[in-house]
Every structure is written in C-alpha cells, then in structure tokens.
Amino acid sequence: DADVTQTPRNRITKTGKRIMLECSQTKGHDRMYWYRQDPGLGLRLIYYSFDVKDINKGEISDGYSVSRQAQAKFSLSLESAIPNQTALYFCATSDFTLAGGKDTQYFGPGTRLTVL
C-alpha cells in the first residue's frame, strides 16, 4: 500500500463549487504539505502543517483552506472553485524531526482538478 494517498485522483467540477481534496499518510510523519503544480511553474506551496495544531500559509494560499484532522490526515478545500485553480495538486509529508531526520519530502500520487 502507498504511504501517502490522495483522493480523488481526478475531479472535474464547476465554477463556484466547494471542493475538498483529501490526503492520508501511514508514514507517521508530523509534517504535511499541499502543493499545486502548473505547467512551467513547478510546484508551489499552498499550505503546510507541522502538527495537528500548527497550520501555516504557503506561497499561494488565497482561495484555499486546510484542515488537519489528525496526524495522518490533511485536507485541502477550495471554498469556491474558479477555472484558474485547474491544476495538479500534491500532498506531501516530511520526515523532519527536531531530533534530526533526513528532511525529505514524500509525495502522494496527485489529484488532477479541472474547474470548468
């Protein structure tokens, strides 16, 4: 089984709809991240969470919100989807700890979101 899973894998929705993308991990990592990938722009950070009570905005958080329901679950919501939010969305975890970790990110398989 995959260590980082995302649901759904593909989603088509209409402008103005509320959408939730879900991420679960079995790696036991505290840190989780949401990115979006657009052609020619690479990956840009939307939100990140260092633990259940610690959520931070990333580079492009406008129009998005997140919820860290548990150590293993981190959801991304688009409150009112718009066409320029059409992108590939990745969830990731990090093995960083204060005691020292390899500080590497592990990615889910991605969610392809299309907003019409």
Place this chain on the structure above:
Amino acid sequence: AQTVTQSQPEMSVQEAETVTLSCTYDTSESDYYLFWYKQPPSRQMILVIRQEAYKQQNATENRFSVNFQKAAKSFSLKISDSQLGDAAMYFCAYRVTGNQFYFGTGTSLTVIP
C-alpha cells in the same frame, strides 16, 4: 528570498549516454538541503538524490550523481548510462532545515532510443 532556477526547460539524451541537468539557487543560509525529484508520466514525484549543504562530498545514487558547488550555489544532476525509463520531468528543490521547500520549474528529459 529563496529561489531555485532550472534554466533548461527541455533536454534530450541518447540512450546509454550521459546528460547533466542544471540547477542554481539563491540563499543567504548556510545550512540547507538540496534535492532532485523525478516525475515520470505517471505524475508521481520520486526522490532521486539528496545533498546536505554541510557535506563537501557529492552525493551519488547508482547512475545518478550531483555536482554541488556551494560557493557558486549550483547543484547539477548527472545521469550516466541513460535509460528509457529515465525520461521524465526533473525538479530541483531547496530546503532550509525545518522550513518549507522551494522547487524549480522543471526540466523535461527525453531519452532517444
């Protein structure tokens, strides 16, 4: 501001040959990590190699190696004996310890049979 630049949007290599992908970054930090990730058509992001800035020795993983030039803020990836399965988008990434990642815009690698 931390930035990562990949100046080669597309590269190609003959099968079994060697190719080098370029990456430069901008930082005022002294302690950080650098990564290369591979994204094949399956779109899964796969870690290729990792380099700690405090290590002078260049990281290697089988056919993949890096040329890390800290003073020049350069972190290139060399793929030796290229295989068809190496065809993918490659992303360079930078991270200050404990903080968020910054990714480059990617280099699309084509392997020619």
